[in-house]
Amino acid sequence: MDSLFRADGEHSKLLPKVITDLELLIDRKEL
Secondary structure, eight states: OHHHHHOHHHHHHHHHHHHHHHHHHHHHHHO
16 A cells, blocks of 8 residues: 555546546436
């Protein structure tokens, strides 16, 4: 777990992608 949180560089790149994917899923459910 620690190693995941220590990779701040990759984390900051992954997080926006996950959020975008979640937003896309929510948009599809609302349609």
